[in-house]
Amino acid sequence: MKITKTTQSRLKDVDFSNLVFGTQFSDHMLIAEYSDGSWSEPEIKPYGPLSFTPAMHTLHYGQAIFEGQKAYYMENGEIGIFRPEANAKRLNHSASRMFMPEFPVEWFMEGIKALVDLDREWVPKEANHSLYLRPFMFGSSEFVAARPSEKYTLCIITSPVGPYYAGDVKVKIEETFTRSAAGGVGSTKCAGNYGGAFYATDQARKEGYTQVIWTDHANHELIEESGTMNIGFIIDDTFITPPLSERILAGITRESILTLLRDRNIVKVEERPIKVDEVVKAAQEGRLKEAFGMGTAAVISPINVIGYRGTDFKIPTPMDGYAMRIKKELTDLRSGAAEDPYGWMLKF
Ligand SMILES: Cc1ncc(COP(=O)(O)O)c(C=O)c1O
Numbered sequence: 072m073k074i075t076k077t078t079q080s081r082l083k084d085v086d087f088s089n090l091v092f093g094t095q096f097s098d099h100m101l102i103a104e105y106s107d108g109s110w111s112e113p114e115i116k117p118y119g120p121l122s123f124t125p126a127m128h129t130l131h132y133g134q135a136i137f138e139g140q141k142a143y144y145m146e147n148g149e150i151g152i153f154r155p156e157a158n159a160k161r162l163n164h165s166a167s168r169m170f171m172p173e174f175p176v177e178w179f180m181e182g183i184k185a186l187v188d189l190d191r192e193w194v195p196k197e198a199n200h201s202l203y204l205r206p207f208m209f210g211s212s213e214f215v216a217a218r219p220s221e222k223y224t225l226c227i228i229t230s231p232v233g234p235y236y237a238g239d240v241k242v243k244i245e246e247t248f249t250r251s252a253a254g255g256v257g258s259t260k261c262a263g264n265y266g267g268a269f270y271a272t273d274q275a276r277k278e279g280y281t282q283v284i285w286t287d288h289a290n291h292e293l294i295e296e297s298g299t300m301n302i303g304f305i306i307d308d309t310f311i312t313p314p315l316s317e318r319i320l321a322g323i324t325r326e327s328i329l330t331l332l333r334d335r336n337i338v339k340v341e342e343r344p345i346k347v348d349e350v351v352k353a354a355q356e357g358r359l360k361e362a363f364g365m366g367t368a369a370v371i372s373p374i375n376v377i378g379y380r381g382t383d384f385k386i387p388t389p390m391d392g393y394a395m396r397i398k399k400e401l402t403d404l405r406s407g408a409a410e411d412p413y414g415w416m417l418k419f
Contacts, residue, residue, distance in 0.1 A: 072185055076232070077117035087195050093203065097193040097229045100110070101186045104211070105172050107222040113182040117187060118228060126147040126213045128220035134226045135208035135262035139321075139367050141201040142229075143416075144186045144194045145407035151416035152204070153405055155183055157323045164207060164321075165259035170219050171208060178208070180417070186227055188419055199234035203367075235369040241383070242297055243275045244347055245283040250296065250318075252288035265299070272298065280337040280378055282364075286347060287318070300364030300372060301325035305393050306353045309339040309362070324365045324401075327415065331400050338393055349381065354384035362386050363394045367370040371398040408417040 077098045085095055096118050103113040125412065126146060129135045138161065142152045159179035164171050187194070194202040206227040210220025248271035249259020250264060257264065268283075276285045282298035294313055296302055301322040303312040310332055315321050332340050332396035353359040354377060364372040373388040375393075388394070 072112060072182065073114045074185070074189065075114075076189070082192055085193075085231065087200070087231065089199065090195070090231055092232050092235070093205075093230050095230055097202070097231070099186060099189050099230075101182045101225075101227040103174070103178070103182075103225045105225070105293045106362070110172070110174060110178070110225070110376050113178055113225070113385070113419065117185055121224070121226070123211065126215050126275045128210035128212045128214065128222075131215055132210065132217060132220070133261070133263050134169050134171050134220050134223075135207070136162065136171065136209075137171055137205060137207035137260050137262065138162050139185070139260075140206075141205045141232075141313065141367060142204060143195050143201050143405045144196045145416070145418065147407055147408070149418045150187060150191050150194050151407070151418045152183065152187060153324050153329070154415050155180055155417050157326075158206065159258065159321070161321065162208070165261060165298050165344050166208060168256055171210065172223055174208065174225050176376050181278055182419060183227060184417060185227065190229060193229065193231050195233070197233075199405070201232055203230045203232045205230065205319065235367060235372070236282040237281070237372050239374055239376070240282065240364070240374045241280045241378065242282045242284050243278065243280040243378040244294075244350075244380075245271060245275065245285055246276075246291040246380075248283075249270070249291075250285040250287040253318060255318065257393075259322060261319065268363075278378075280376075284377070292346055292348070294347060295319055297364040297372075297374065300366035300369070302329045302362070303328070303366055304345065304350060304353075304359060305338070305361040306349075307342055307358050310393065311343065311345050312365075313345055314342045323368055324370060328365055328397055329370075329399060330413065335380060335400070337396065337400075350377070351379050351384070354386065359384070359386055361388065361392050361394050370401055371395075 189223040210219040211224045212222045288291040331337040362374040
């Protein structure tokens with residue numbers, strides 16, 4: 072792999088005790104180009120502007136996908152990337168649904184490791200900090216015609232991030248807007264899924280909520296996701312999360328949590344459709360013990376209010392509850408404080 076190192080590191084300009092999520096980028100980036108039916112070998116070079124013309128395909132037709140994952144500074148001084156292969160595979164799932172070329176998983180793995188290794192000083196050492204990794208791919212042909220791009224660019228950039236603190240998470244069960252529909256692209260990380268959600272989220276904010284709980288497109292009866300996280304509930308003594316479908320993003324945090332909960336017998340697990348009515352009834356009857364989002368950014372984000380048709384239900388967020396316990400299990404595995412029986416960390 073060709074590597075061109077920066078001659079002017081920006082590391083010394085970074086205040087690691089005051090990081091704002093996704094606003095500062097490490098010294099290097101990885102780039103690969105696709106044309107004439109094949110990918111060029113990825114190359115690492117100094118982080119900097121890309122050049123393109125106003126006719127670049129993705130600006131018009133939105134063949135754009137991305138990933139989000141993290142590298143951690145581990146207790147023994149190694150760097151560990153959490154489940155990178157899962158992200159490589161999900162990127163390719165998004166690529167195939169968006170009619171974009173898949174990127175070889177071996178190149179992805181080799182490339183992301185080489186990039187993080189080169190910028191290893193950028194991985195924050197403080198607890199609960201990490202280096203956020205952002206692979207993305209877009210159609211880079213120069214034409215305006217509604218047909219697939221012929222050229223594509225794959226890029227990986229990285230950004231040091233601090234602990235995620237969401238404050239009070241007050242979510243509204245959304246019954247007007249939808250994030251995804253049957254036959255659509257909800258199971259992909261295509262850029263449009265996020266662009267399409269901003270308006271609905273802003274409307275909820277104006278009503279005093281921080282996020283929405285997405286429901287199904289047809290009848291708004293089934294719970295799907297919470298903002299950009301998968302969602303789980305503890306009702307009575309069972310953890311319930313909606314099953315994956317073409318409308319839901321297959322979160323790697325969700326899958327990791329399900330694995331831990333099942334293998335360690337922490338709580339009874341049900342992966343099944345869950346109706347809004349069931350959640351509301353459980354909240355009314357005091358049987359909704361916890362509710363939380365699951366995703367790379369926050370790992371677990373406890374929800375303390377669920378709003379439904381004008382009524383706000385307060386949800387407990389116990390410090391010794393399941394959400395906090397799961398978060399600790401995953402955090403310990405990632406930092407090396409606990410064993411990693413699944414080989415989830417790519418360490419170097
Ligand atoms: C819509 C959506 N759902 C769920 C998730 C959680 O996925 P992961 O755990 O892989 O970060 C994300 C974040 O990537 C997301 O954007």
